[in-house]
Amino acid sequence: MQLGIIGLGRMGGNIARRLMKNGHTTVVYDRAPQAVQALVAEGSIGAGDLADLVSKLTPPRAVWVMLPAGAITQGTIDQLSRLMSPGDVIIDGGNTNWKDDVRRGKELAAKGLDYVDVGTSGGVWGLERGYCMMIGGKPETITRLDPIFATLAPGIGNVPRTPGRDKHDPRAEQGYIHAGPCGAGHFVKMIHNGIEYGLMQAYAEGFDILRSAANEGRAEGEKFDFNMADIAEVWRRGSVVTSWLLDLTATALAADEELSEYSGFVEDSGEGRWTIEAAIDQAVPAEVLTAALYTRFRSRQEHTYAEKILSAMRKGFGGHVEPKNSVKA
Amino acid sequence: MQLGIIGLGRMGGNIARRLMKNGHTTVVYDRAPQAVQALVAEGSIGAGDLADLVSKLTPPRAVWVMLPAGAITQGTIDQLSRLMSPGDVIIDGGNTNWKDDVRRGKELAAKGLDYVDVGTSGGVWGLERGYCMMIGGKPETITRLDPIFATLAPGIGNVPRTPGRDKHDPRAEQGYIHAGPCGAGHFVKMIHNGIEYGLMQAYAEGFDILRSAANEGRAEGEKFDFNMADIAEVWRRGSVVTSWLLDLTATALAADEELSEYSGFVEDSGEGRWTIEAAIDQAVPAEVLTAALYTRFRSRQEHTYAEKILSAMRKGFGGHVEPKNSVKA
Amino acid sequence: MQLGIIGLGRMGGNIARRLMKNGHTTVVYDRAPQAVQALVAEGSIGAGDLADLVSKLTPPRAVWVMLPAGAITQGTIDQLSRLMSPGDVIIDGGNTNWKDDVRRGKELAAKGLDYVDVGTSGGVWGLERGYCMMIGGKPETITRLDPIFATLAPGIGNVPRTPGRDKHDPRAEQGYIHAGPCGAGHFVKMIHNGIEYGLMQAYAEGFDILRSAANEGRAEGEKFDFNMADIAEVWRRGSVVTSWLLDLTATALAADEELSEYSGFVEDSGEGRWTIEAAIDQAVPAEVLTAALYTRFRSRQEHTYAEKILSAMRKGFGGHVEPKNSVKA
């Protein structure tokens, strides 16, 4: 079928490509003209602005917005909502906060427009592996767009089937679900990312302990000097901790056990934070997901004010003077 | 080659089977005669006691002890060490604390015996998938036993090769590594289990938040009512959180989203605790692995004394009286 | 000076009493007539409704609202804002979210009304000890109300002066501060409560470990059987952990070491949650304050869904079946 796509970055561009490779028609727009040209060269219909894009689509239209969450996405949707007609649907495939989806869904419904939020996982691997999609919106709209989702999804592939799936929604094992009403898609994607943070931190701590293995008082020949690359590799087969994140870790460690290209400064995105806010709203203890987020906060500072407060107290009660050089070599 | 196996439970029995299926000879002993008989029926040579087992092996002997860690394993190894001869090797495949391995390695070396510690992952799936093994001991001993390890390991299977592995030890991608001297095998396995706890808890918290999704103030038709089974399933394909633990979760949820057969009481084993001790010994912050352990501690109590202390303080400063019924329905 | 007070519960009633005891005039209202009558018997001027209260005050009026945060407080302030005149001031002494203060300050300013937010600590002890107050609003308004704050505050008392305070604002050592513009008072109070949770949890965990002291393998006469009441008491003098919260704990433990009147169910209020939201907004790692909050969440459930997920995974990979009885006796 036909899909308008706005935003042709890493994600949007590959979504267009995967759709075209499977016989769909795409009408594309990006504020960078060369991004549009590149896709046109691969078979897309290019648009010069939003109005042009809308005019090149046949009603009922479907436009997938794949832009940075926040003001940019909101502004684009606002503009689209003035250009599109009742019965058209706007799809937000970015990393929007689910509360914005709930609000937007209502606002657009008031204009007769449909709104669908799609949490999209797959990163740079999506073109090849397909995109895992968690979708929120009205059932009939999701059904109408099914050809798009079915194409973008990874499909059942060579992943073994889960016993007992026959009685459940078949879309899940194709790699996409209709999670619920507006906001539900991004909510599930948010939790996905929260879990991702926790999983990553679990591996990270484990490798850190391995690397720091204490050898104090051990004789030569009895010391531990673990090979990080081999450990990551061996766990990929037959162990309980096998995962795609471990595969990626094994790749990075096979290239350089020291990870010397990485500074240790770790960004976080909105979903990790919103996950904790949801946990707190719902009074769910989420120690691991929260600790994983805080580690990232801490990684971006040389020292916290909190740490200085500790040293000030220690001096106060014990006369302890901490070393002036701030960190270990 | 020939291997003595002591302890024919879930793990030991299947290890014998996997070896025999691949042409090795096994001499087996278990204090339960019927366990020995069962293996004999499948091709093993049975032994009536430890002395009998040792006498039925050709020097230099190799005996794999697959028993509960602690006193039972230690007692068995003590006995074996009196029955075996210089050049023989004792393999501990159980969940022993690596510090015991270090000590034992020295004690047995003093008697001319070799000692090898094998951290074995694979659980009930090992017979079919093979066992992921992390091995500690002297290089020449590990090399001599290689036919055993190569057979027990999962092999490269259909897991995609990690780019850049060619320059590394080929055993890792077969599913076993020589991690270092005595104790190194169980140290790496210990960290494996520590990570396992963290991964499990990350998923668990995520599903808990999904399940508790707040619907306060939401209109009918806008409420979230997530399908846990479909969410676990969809993440198995193309998402960042794909893992074997997720596969198992998807299986459990496909059978019963309520998980009503589980009480919520969660055991922990030594490795999770020892991982935290190692972290503390080495001054490595391990928030996530620790939080995962503490969750299990907490799951096994109705209320902690700590919680009563909190209520007592709250009454003291604010006159707050907590509800007498202890938990939410 | 003259102050209107709305809400004559534990806090509001005692605020009126402390003011009257020190020569101020109070005009009081509560929806429960007997609460008004009780204060009138002690010297207050009673009001029958908000309009009556406003009419009995001389402009420029000052009205202190001491009600449950949220809809009740908001509704009362909305009503007051229609009854009061430019130059009057509304004081919110409750546990309002600072974001509501910021909004309200602007809304009331548009009507010519002043707004002051006061975070008030002191609980049931305030009448006797005085109230520690953290105040947000315009400097000139805070100055005008100073007689009220100075009376309600604990004063310098017998707490030793902090060295070097002479160069700082003298109000702080009297027990009240002007923390900043609207919202600043409740922000500081919010953090105060966040810290309170952390402090409480630190003591609670310590006493829990003491009480659970492991005696495994210890001979009779070598076992630990700690006296909680004596330990709390001894730390009150000369130790580093001396505090008012410890005083309260010592009182509770002196009465009953078992704390058998407490179920272990622990409530939390908004401030603890908002503190974590502020930490996350500002990317400040706040492990301890968060863990303290999560403990309370957990205390109110028999088991979490998260724990069942763990058991389901454990059964999946290891065949582990957890005990069916959910908790230890």
Added chain:
Amino acid sequence: MQLGIIGLGRMGGNIARRLMKNGHTTVVYDRAPQAVQALVAEGSIGAGDLADLVSKLTPPRAVWVMLPAGAITQGTIDQLSRLMSPGDVIIDGGNTNWKDDVRRGKELAAKGLDYVDVGTSGGVWGLERGYCMMIGGKPETITRLDPIFATLAPGIGNVPRTPGRDKHDPRAEQGYIHAGPCGAGHFVKMIHNGIEYGLMQAYAEGFDILRSAANEGRAEGEKFDFNMADIAEVWRRGSVVTSWLLDLTATALAADEELSEYSGFVEDSGEGRWTIEAAIDQAVPAEVLTAALYTRFRSRQEHTYAEKILSAMRKGFGGHVEPKNSVKA
């Protein structure tokens, strides 16, 4: 009474002074002769070595060892045990691990010597405020040494009595307790320090959030710019978070709100770590105490290997390249 004191550092020297000021006789030794001379000038009897010290004491002797925990203390006690006679008592007032006390108590008992472990809190303030002491050992020995403990303890002072204390051991409100058999004193002191870490971290996080208060999108005149010194001060009077640690914080902040003399590098001592080991041994969840310890571990590194693992994964799945400059200015 008469007491031998070995180790005349900050703690040992002041213990001698406080005893002499109250009429006790001290025989002192330190490997630094000038430390001995200084005490002799204040009235102590000096000793040239351990044998000399023992010879100058009248049986049954009591010797207080106040040295760094570990090898130095152990070596000194070993030497003393060869010089002393049945009925004599060795007191370890340092920061010894309680497990060493248990072992030592037995070893010394075999030689007819008594052993007493004293957890001593009070730091540099002990001379003036007295020392809070948690004591382990045999009841009759503790009773014999009571004059020493009663003198060193802070006494009831001007701290208000806890209601209901009359029916309890009167020593606790003097500031010392007999906690149980050998090891019990240091166990309670260990938990004291574990709690101390948690309390400190709670304040530290709170002040960190205050200092980082987000002002994004706030108009001039509406921004928060909290005064740390005033906030610490105001909480000292009438608030729930009043404590001695807060007093010390207020002092440090009154001198310099920036705490610019502190780097943020924070040491930890054994007790904090042992507390967590005890928690894990006893399966007590101790989230807050553990998080407080881990913060210190983290404060001493520029970046952890764990953080680099995170960045490597992020690059692997999302192509994310973290900023090369490692931390925020």
